[in-house]
Each structure stands twice: as C-alpha cells, then as structure tokens.
Amino acid sequence: MQKRKVKVGIVGLGRLGYQHAENLSFRIPFCELTAVCSINEKEVKKAQENLEVPYGYTDYDEMLTNKELDAIFIASPSGFHCEQIIKALREGFHVFSEKPLGLYIEETQKVEKVVMEHPDQTFMLGFMRRYDRSYALAKKKIEEGAIGQPTLIRCYGIDPTKQLDGFIKFATKNYSGGLFLDMSIHDFDLARWYLSAEAKEVWAVGGSYSRTEFNELNDAETGAAMIRFDNQAIGIFVAGRNCAHGYHVETEIIGTKGTLRIGTVPESDQIVLFNDNGVINECFDGFISRFEQAYLSEVEEFVNCIIEGRQPAVSVRDGVESTKIGYACKESFENGQLVHVQNDRFVSN
Ligand SMILES: NC(=O)c1ccc[n+]([C@@H]2O[C@H](COP(=O)([O-])OP(=O)(O)OC[C@H]3O[C@@H](n4cnc5c(N)ncnc54)[C@H](O)[C@@H]3O)[C@@H](O)[C@H]2O)c1
Structure with missing residues (x-):
C-alpha cells in the first residue's frame, strides 16, 4: 500500500x-x-x-x-x-x-x-542525540550490561570559539535561557536516559573569561555543574562557548564493570595529517556537521510516528525533567547555592 x-x-x-x-x-x-x-x-x-x-x-x-x-x-x-x-x-x-x-x-x-x-x-x-548512531549504540551496550551499573556520567558540550560573536548576539536576545538550559540540556537528557535516574541535587558554577559580555548578560561563557541523582549516581557537566579546536561534544559513562566514551576526540573525518606542526586531526566545526545523521533520523522517526499513529520514545516528560535540571543549574549558578531538585518543583537551600 x-x-x-x-x-x-x-x-x-x-x-x-x-x-x-x-x-x-x-x-x-x-x-x-x-x-x-x-x-x-x-x-x-x-x-x-x-x-x-x-x-x-x-x-x-x-x-x-x-x-x-x-x-x-x-x-x-x-x-x-x-x-x-x-x-x-x-x-x-x-x-x-x-x-x-x-x-x-x-x-x-x-x-x-x-x-x-x-x-x-x-x-x-x-533530543536528537538519542538518534545519533554512537549514542544509540552506547545505550544498547549499557542495557546489555557492558559496563555493569552506570555510576557516573561526565559530559562536555562546548561550542567553537569562532561562533562566539554569534552566540553573544544570540544571548543578547535573551532567548536561550542561559548556558545550562541551552547547551547542557542534551546532556541532562542523556544522563537521565543512561543512568535511568532523576536528578536530586545540583551545584553549578560558571564565569566569563575571554569575553566580559556574558557577565553583563548574567550568563556564563564556561560553566560546570555537578549533580547527584536519586540512585546515588554522579553527573559532571561542562558547558561552554569557547572551544578553540571546534565543536566538542564528549560523553563518558563509568560503570561498575567498565567505561564507555563517545566522541573523546571530536574528529570530523578519518584523516590524520602528519607535518611540521605535529599530528593533526581536524574537528567538527558545529552542531550541524556533528549531528547531521541524527537530525535526519529524528525527523524520519517523527514522520513515521505520524504515519503509524504512535508516539516517539522521547516524551514530553523528558522535556519537563530536563528543563527542571537546567533551571536548577541556572538557579545554582546565579545564587551560588546547592539546589535540590524535587519531584515537580525545586527549592534552594
Ligand atoms: N538540537 C540541537 O542540537 C539544536 C542546535 C541549535 C539550536 N537548537 C534550538 O533550535 C532553536 C532555534 O535555534 P537557532 O540557532 O536556529 O536560532 P536562530 O536565531 O538562528 O533562528 C531563529 C529563527 O526563528 C525566527 N523567529 C524568531 N522569533 C520568531 C517568532 N516569534 N515567530 C516565528 N519565527 C521567529 C527567526 O527569524 C529565525 O528564523 C532554539 O530553540 C535552539 O535551542 C537546537
């Protein structure tokens, strides 16, 4: 038919x-x-x-x-x-x-x-990373027990320096929600997905280092959050706008029996150049080149869901929970306090 x-x-x-x-x-x-x-x-x-x-x-x-x-x-x-x-x-x-x-x-x-x-x-x-081949394979391996019980997740999400001016313009419009809600939100979703747990406590710090504009915007150029999950697992999240070598998205999941890493070196291709500058791997220059396949696969899934009359695996609840974590990070970064993430609300100490 x-x-x-x-x-x-x-x-x-x-x-x-x-x-x-x-x-x-x-x-x-x-x-x-x-x-x-x-x-x-x-x-x-x-x-x-x-x-x-x-x-x-x-x-x-x-x-x-x-x-x-x-x-x-x-x-x-x-x-x-x-x-x-x-x-x-x-x-x-x-x-x-x-x-x-x-x-x-x-x-x-x-x-x-x-x-x-x-x-x-x-x-x-x-949340297209769930449709990226490497991230999807990591999930399958975790479910098959390849690393035992996941106990810690470490995530980096850092945009390229050469897009810094554009980001300052983007941030000025006050549309992004700040570094953690804009950049780390994918990592918060991955953490919940891989750890099968919800965030409990959040402490986030950040600052402006090469450009002062982020301070004026009450936002961070580089930030880090540490999160304890409700199954005692740990999350370490680094986010930023100033990565000299390109677009750096890296994830590590440490378990009781092994470790998985995705994107440790964000190489854009299979070429390694050896010359008088040393050994060079060129890196992805942005999210579109890194996640080209994932952007296609997620939309294919959306269209198939419509045709087949079903809902995708990524749910609206995943959206609510990840925003809760991002907002708690923003609150912690702004107030310098540990923030408890609780069921359907959050409170500061
Ligand atoms: N999944 C990912 O990896 C990823 C990557 C980048 C951006 N995003 C998200 O995609 C969204 C867009 O980001 P972007 O970087 O493309 O932004 P952008 O600023 O480049 O583009 C925004 C677009 O929306 C239009 N627009 C603005 N206000 C509008 C309104 N009220 N009604 C209709 N159109 C309006 C603008 O004219 C422009 O076409 C953001 O929510 C961002 O968080 C996701």
Whole structure:
C-alpha cells in the first residue's frame, strides 16, 4: 500500500531551522515541506524559492489556519516553544519542537498537560542525540550490561570559539535561557536516559573569561555543574562557548564493570595529517556537521510516528525533567547555592 505524504509547516528558519527545512524538503521519505514561517520576511522568501515551498508566512497564527498541513515543526527561539506547541496541538496538528521544551518549569508542565489531552497527535522533542548512531549504540551496550551499573556520567558540550560573536548576539536576545538550559540540556537528557535516574541535587558554577559580555548578560561563557541523582549516581557537566579546536561534544559513562566514551576526540573525518606542526586531526566545526545523521533520523522517526499513529520514545516528560535540571543549574549558578531538585518543583537551600 502506498504511504501518504505528511505535510509539514516549519516555524523558524535560522541556523538550525533552515537545515531542518532542507531535510524536510529533500531528505525525508513520505514528507512534504508545505509551509515556512519566520518573522523575517527575507528568510521566508529565500526558503520558498530555494526549497519550492507553496506557502510562506510571517505570522505563526496565520500558518496554523492552513488546514492542508498535518504537522508543525518548531525551530524558533527557545522562549517561544511552549506557546507555539500549545497553539499547534489545540489546532489539531502533530508537533515537533526543538529543544528545550521551555525555559521555565511551569510552562513545560502546562505543555505536558496539553500533550496528554491530545493523545492521538504525535508530539516529539528534538533530543536528537538519542538518534545519533554512537549514542544509540552506547545505550544498547549499557542495557546489555557492558559496563555493569552506570555510576557516573561526565559530559562536555562546548561550542567553537569562532561562533562566539554569534552566540553573544544570540544571548543578547535573551532567548536561550542561559548556558545550562541551552547547551547542557542534551546532556541532562542523556544522563537521565543512561543512568535511568532523576536528578536530586545540583551545584553549578560558571564565569566569563575571554569575553566580559556574558557577565553583563548574567550568563556564563564556561560553566560546570555537578549533580547527584536519586540512585546515588554522579553527573559532571561542562558547558561552554569557547572551544578553540571546534565543536566538542564528549560523553563518558563509568560503570561498575567498565567505561564507555563517545566522541573523546571530536574528529570530523578519518584523516590524520602528519607535518611540521605535529599530528593533526581536524574537528567538527558545529552542531550541524556533528549531528547531521541524527537530525535526519529524528525527523524520519517523527514522520513515521505520524504515519503509524504512535508516539516517539522521547516524551514530553523528558522535556519537563530536563528543563527542571537546567533551571536548577541556572538557579545554582546565579545564587551560588546547592539546589535540590524535587519531584515537580525545586527549592534552594
Ligand atoms: N538540537 C540541537 O542540537 C539544536 C542546535 C541549535 C539550536 N537548537 C534550538 O533550535 C532553536 C532555534 O535555534 P537557532 O540557532 O536556529 O536560532 P536562530 O536565531 O538562528 O533562528 C531563529 C529563527 O526563528 C525566527 N523567529 C524568531 N522569533 C520568531 C517568532 N516569534 N515567530 C516565528 N519565527 C521567529 C527567526 O527569524 C529565525 O528564523 C532554539 O530553540 C535552539 O535551542 C537546537
């Protein structure tokens, strides 16, 4: 039987949104990018022309009146996610949202309630690392007992120095939620996934070292958080915006019988250059090149979920829990105190 095509409208056509738009147009089977939306009209026109998209909007609410669409794909700045998810679900669409689910715990809990009220509509959150081949294989090995019981996770997520100026602009818009909610959120999700545990206590520190602008924004250029989980496992999370060698995403999981590492050296290819500078491995220059396959696989899964009438493994609860951890880190970083993460709320000491 011929599968039908899922018609998608995307909001947000920036760094990641445009990449998703290209994928939805050309690289995802049984999918058609039918509408694009951004507050920036030039971006809308460019996407419509380059990707041959019939409908273009500068107003999100207007896109939601287009009932040819089956699904809404949200790649707008993080501060808009919750409101846009709720509106799209209530208008009857399937929804994919980029991470984080939201910047505040209360708004993510509201989204969770609305997702639960619409069980026949697929909802997926963009925790794409779970769809990266290496991260998925690590999960399988942990489940098979390769490292015994996981007891510690150490994560690095550091953006390249050459994108620092762009990030300062991004941070100035106050859309990101700060270093931990923006960068470490993937690592918090991975930690919960690999450790099968929830965060209990958080202590986070950070600072501005090469650029003072982050201080003025009450944000950090480099930060670190230490977390104790409810099964006594330990998490160490390093996040930053100033990695000289490129985009460094590395994860280590230490267990009672072994250790797993993913991405220890963030090499972009198989080439090793030997010359008068020594031995050189070139590194990934950003998230799009590092997670190219994962961005495709997660969207394929979203479209298949819609066609098959099911929900993906990444749930709205994963979004709520990871935002809780990110927000607790932000609170700890700002107040210099240990923060207890408790069920559906958090309190400071
Ligand atoms: N999964 C990942 O690895 C990953 C990587 C990067 C970014 N992200 C997430 O993707 C989202 C977008 O990030 P980005 O780096 O592409 O941002 P960006 O600033 O480059 O792009 C934002 C886009 O949204 C548009 N926009 C802004 N406000 C809007 C509104 N109210 N309505 C409609 N459109 C609006 C902008 O014009 C632009 O097209 C963020 O939530 C970010 O956290 C995820």
